[in-house]
Amino acid sequence: MMRQYELVERVQKYKPDANEALLNKAYVYAMQKHGQQKRASGDPYISHPLEVAAILTDMRLDESTIAVALLHDTIEDTSATRAEIDELFGEDIGALVEGLTKIKKLDLVSKKAKQAENLRKLLLAISDDVRVLLVKLADRLHNMRTLDHMSAEKRARISEETMDIYAPLAGRMGMQDMREELEDLSFRHINPEAYEAVTRKLHELSERNEGLIRKIEAELGDLLVANGLVSASVKGRQKKPYSVFRKMQSKSLSFEQLSDVYAFRIIVDDIPSCYRALGIVHTRWRVVPGRFKDYISTPKQNDYQSIHTTIVGPSRQRIELQIRSMRMHEIAEYGIAAHALYKDKEPVDGDRPPPASNAYALLRRTIESLAEGDSPEEFLEHTKLELFQDQVFCFTPKGQLITLPRGATPIDFAYAVHTNVGDTCVGAKINGRIMPLVTRLTNGDEVEIIRSGIQVPPPAWEEIVVTGKARAAIRRATRAAIRKQYSGLGYRILERTFDRAGKSFSRDGLKPVLHRLGQKDVEDAIAAVGRGELSSLDVLRAVFPDHQDERVTVKPSADDGWFNMRSAAGMVFKIPGRTKQQLEAAGQMGPDALPIRGLSGDAGVRFSEGGAVPGDRIVGIMERDTGITIYPIQSPALQKFDDEPDRWIDVRWDLDEANSTRFMARVMINALNEPGTLAEVTQVIATSDVNIRSMSMARVATDFTEVHIDLEVWDLRQLNQLMGQLRDLQSVSTVDRVFV
Numbered sequence: 001m002m003r004q005y006e007l008v009e010r011v012q013k014y015k016p017d018a019n020e021a022l023l024n025k026a027y028v029y030a031m032q033k034h035g036q037q038k039r040a041s042g043d044p045y046i047s048h049p050l051e052v053a054a055i056l057t058d059m060r061l062d063e064s065t066i067a068v069a070l071l072h073d074t075i076e077d078t079s080a081t082r083a084e085i086d087e088l089f090g091e092d093i094g095a096l097v098e099g100l101t102k103i104k105k106l107d108l109v110s111k112k113a114k115q116a117e118n119l120r121k122l123l124l125a126i127s128d129d130v131r132v133l134l135v136k137l138a139d140r141l142h143n144m145r146t147l148d149h150m151s152a153e154k155r156a157r158i159s160e161e162t163m164d165i166y167a168p169l170a171g172r173m174g175m176q177d178m179r180e181e182l183e184d185l186s187f188r189h190i191n192p193e194a195y196e197a198v199t200r201k202l203h204e205l206s207e208r209n210e211g212l213i214r215k216i217e218a219e220l221g222d223l224l225v226a227n228g229l230v231s232a233s234v235k236g237r238q239k240k241p242y243s244v245f246r247k248m249q250s251k252s253l254s255f256e257q258l259s260d261v262y263a264f265r266i267i268v269d270d271i272p273s274c275y276r277a278l279g280i281v282h283t284r285w286r287v288v289p290g291r292f293k294d295y296i297s298t299p300k301q302n303d304y305q306s307i308h309t310t311i312v313g314p315s316r317q318r319i320e321l322q323i324r325s326m327r328m329h330e331i332a333e334y335g336i337a338a339h340a341l342y343k344d345k346e347p348v349d350g351d352r353p354p355p356a357s358n359a360y361a362l363l364r365r366t367i368e369s370l371a372e373g374d375s376p377e378e379f380l381e382h383t384k385l386e387l388f389q390d391q392v393f394c395f396t397p398k399g400q401l402i403t404l405p406r407g408a409t410p411i412d413f414a415y416a417v418h419t420n421v422g423d424t425c426v427g428a429k430i431n432g433r434i435m436p437l438v439t440r441l442t443n444g445d446e447v448e449i450i451r452s453g454i455q456v457p458p459p460a461w462e463e464i465v466v467t468g469k470a471r472a473a474i475r476r477a478t479r480a481a482i483r484k485q486y487s488g489l490g491y492r493i494l495e496r497t498f499d500r501a502g503k504s505f506s507r508d509g510l511k512p513v514l515h516r517l518g519q520k521d522v523e524d525a526i527a528a529v530g531r532g533e534l535s536s537l538d539v540l541r542a543v544f545p546d547h548q549d550e551r552v553t554v555k556p557s558a559d560d561g562w563f564n565m566r567s568a569a570g571m572v573f574k575i576p577g578r579t580k581q582q583l584e585a586a587g588q589m590g591p592d593a594l595p596i597r598g599l600s601g602d603a604g605v606r607f608s609e610g611g612a613v614p615g616d617r618i619v620g621i622m623e624r625d626t627g628i629t630i631y632p633i634q635s636p637a638l639q640k641f642d643d644e645p646d647r648w649i650d651v652r653w654d655l656d657e658a659n660s661t662r663f664m665a666r667v668m669i670n671a672l673n674e675p676g677t678l679a680e681v682t683q684v685i686a687t688s689d690v691n692i693r694s695m696s697m698a699r700v701a702t703d704f705t706e707v708h709i710d711l712e713v714w715d716l717r718q719l720n721q722l723m724g725q726l727r728d729l730q731s732v733s734t735v736d737r738v739f740v
């Protein structure tokens, strides 16, 4: 296992001014956090982050990336937190470690092939810092190297994922060596027989052709030196098993038919030397037509540059040649990581990790260009960057990936999981914190939906959501809920109407008369009564045509200031006379009056404009299409219904101790028009635990002001108490309830 000073030395070798303190701190922290944890192999867990860091030192990455490598599993697997890492190492490193934690969750879900595409997109979308991907690739490489201790099933899954996603990604990032190693390691587990066969053949070939590579290297090298390229170096190698296998597959060739199993690389000083070397080689050996590619004048998207050509070489062997400068070689080997080496020349001061440098900005652009894909073999070929810039990728607590359009809320998320989850959603935790349901989700968010059994989605949600699925479901649920409320109300009204007529109401009794009532089915008819579209009396008359209802009468008996009114259903109401009188809230309530509870959001029942509070004597008026409106019996608005007794419904309050709904009441205060009056009034209201819903003022005389206030109170007692307190104020002359 690599020691602390060895790691520091490795970094200092290519970056002499590296921040040693940061490396030491990260080493010690990771060591402490992973403590006694073991890997599947039985090795101490810490050996893994250390190896990952070592791989990245081979790519000569800066010390903050190395620190991230050391810390990369701490949030996921130990007691470490993002906050702690932020504090110790700065937010830059904290964000990178968290990014890796998010990708790690993906490993759990990506076994489903259909999620592979989403995974690719996500990888790109959340990697706004390319260092996350570099560390992830190194992490994956080390895991692949040590895969043998895993179960067969796990090995296969991880290998497939590596082959599908991480190896092509490494290629796209220009890291050919890493790509090849990842491919070969995966190949070994995915297709052991083929791997075995190809490896054996390659081995036989290299035994048969022992010394051939050295021989060609020497011959090529001598030729170049003789022609003036004295510093040229030539390196030959046998191709890797997977790249041989892929060629056999794609060209349907047997191993024996494969011609170019050997590849040679010529490295020279600069670009002019590359073309000179090409000329020398082409003059000396025969060129295989159609194999020449100039990636120097036209670099690949991942910045890869080289000249490719195939010749029939010294031993009549086909030889693939790559010609490049040292600079191009660095990029071909380390890919975008190599840019850091060339662009990060400024010294780093103090403890601060280097800010995202130009090199990384360049790398980010490279990542973005990854998504555009330029050749059929390149992954993401069909995926344009724009395609997923308008998407966000989120997770359920179990790690399931949910793809949503940008701007989506937890409500959209809930409906995307399941309609039931959406319908019963009452709240959401985003990354472990309770957040408002209007929160816009961002990439990588983990969303936990809080549900309730009795919730109906509020119609207002329709305005908040962005997905069609959520919108349609909310509309459907709202319609169903409203219908249910109307039919509940309609049923109660019908029961009472039939009761008073001495008949009994049943759904079956309605069936024969549906046609006459113009209704499709029984439930429609009942809901129509609830909505006020159909009079309960008409239903009664339809079901019992012989029923003689008492004639409806309105008898003024002005002697006590009240009018007696008999409703169509036989109830007698006392309503106040035209001259306003102060009257006690009295009068017997019908024992079978319709119970009224709190009404927040209740379709079917609403209050008149002036409001009513528990304790008020109330009456209901059936409104066409909207159900019942509740009025205090003193409301002058009731006069206009005098001639329509069949719209009157007897209602009563039905609230228990646990009631948590406030009710609106309007009051009018006549007060002295002097500074501080309003402050006094609102002060008294506030200290009485009463809410002010709205308030308006009008100066009626130079020295008096009328203040109209809509108050929200628990009940009549509280309201009366408050009105008394207001009257006691020096500056207040009158306080009256306003009935509309």
Ligand code: MN
Residues within 6 Å of the ligand: 048, 072, 073, 139
């Ligand atoms: Mn790891």
